[in-house]
Amino acid sequence: MRALLVVNPAATTTSARTRDVLIHALASEMKLDVVTTEYRGHARDLGRQAAQSKDIEMVVALGGDGTVNEVVNGLLHEGPSPGLPGLAVVPGGSTNVFARALGLPNDPVEATGALLDALRTGSERTVGLGLAAGTPDSEDEAVPARWFTFCAGYGFDAGVVGRVEQQRERGKRSTHALYVRQVVRQFLDEPRRRHGAITLERPGEDPVADLVLSIVGNTAPWTYLGNRPLYASPQASFDTGLDLLGLSKLSTPAVTRYATQLLTSSPERGPHGKHALSLHDLTDFTLHSKVRLPFQMDGDHLGLRTSVTFTGVRRALRVIV
Structure with a gap:
């Protein structure tokens, strides 16, 4: 087997020595091409090249969720296809939601061992993914459709992601x-805590207006706080469409209630209440806003949008796990 290993040298939980050990372990089992990313979007370009190659059978992403997202978007540049290389993930970021949702160990060495075991036994699965595109209007530029592996957010949580990215750039x-601090700051600065600007539109259904927060999930848990899993949409799964958690009020009492529910969430129950909207297994829907709001996918801030259209695509990508 010939494989491409895409290495993010800035991965927060792996040292150069650890990466060398992982590379040698993988190279002992396959013909391995190793490329270190040099710029934002490089992993996407490498994934696209692998998809167009005739002899690469697998792409291994060594990095965090951002690296994985780029590789996935490269592999799926022309859409899902049975002939595409498989994806394998070795977690190297601070959270690694996609890898952990697949059941991989969060430690990169242990995850590499699990990957080698999967290769020896031929263990793999085909997962569903989300696809999102910004709709152009008088202020927005057309935004190409982009895949996401575990979540997207429009509004409040995307604002938090944007704040974190600003801090990392500093x-x-x-x-x-750092994330917890930015959640507090986003809440204190949020001008629409009581009357949101987001409207959900679905084919054949009445619109749902005045949402402050909208989290689109492709799997559960939604994220982790340290080793604690947080379930925004407990039913979300790689085997179904997309799930949506929307909140129509973020007053101080409401935030306290929903934050407590999120911190104590489980695979059986997530945030709930009269200001919470939970929808499961959606295929197509659009989120509109009266004002330009921040948008994120897989923890990557993508700027401000007035409208985003989402599609849940089942069986989009083969994953070695």
Whole structure:
């Protein structure tokens, strides 16, 4: 087997020495081409080249969720196809939601061992993914459709992601404490806590207006706080369409209630209440806003949008796991 290993040298939980050990372990079992990413979008370009190659059978992403997202978008540049290389993931970021949702160990060495075991036994699965595109209007430029592996957000949570990225650009380390601080700051600065600007539209259904927060999930858990899994949409699955959690109120009492529910969430129950909207197994829907709001996919802030259209695509990509 010939494989391409895409390495993010800035992965927060792996050292150069650890990466060398992982590379040698993988190279002992396959013909391995190793490429280190050099710029934002490089992993996407490498995934696209692998998809167009005639002899690469697998792409291994060594990095965090952002690296995985880029590789996936490269592999699926021309859409899902049975002949595409399989995807394997070795977690190297601070959270690694996609890898952990697949059942992989969060430790990169242990995950490499699990990957080698999967290759020896031929263990793999085909997962569903989300596809999202910004709709152009008088202010937005057309945004190409982009795949996401585990979540997208429009509004409040995307604002938090944007704040975290700003802090990282200033040299701050990506930690869970950093995320918590930015959640508090986003809440304090949020001008539409009581009357949201987001409207959900689905084919054949009445619109749902005035949402402040909208989290689109492709799997559960939604994310992790340290080793604690958080379930925004407990029913979300790689085997179904997309799930949506929407909140129509973020007053101080409401935030306290929903934050507590999120911290104590489980595979059986997530946030709930009269201001919470939970929808399961959606295929096509659109989120509109009266004002331009932040948008994120797989923890990557993608700027401001007035409208985003989502599609749940079943059996989109083969994953070695």
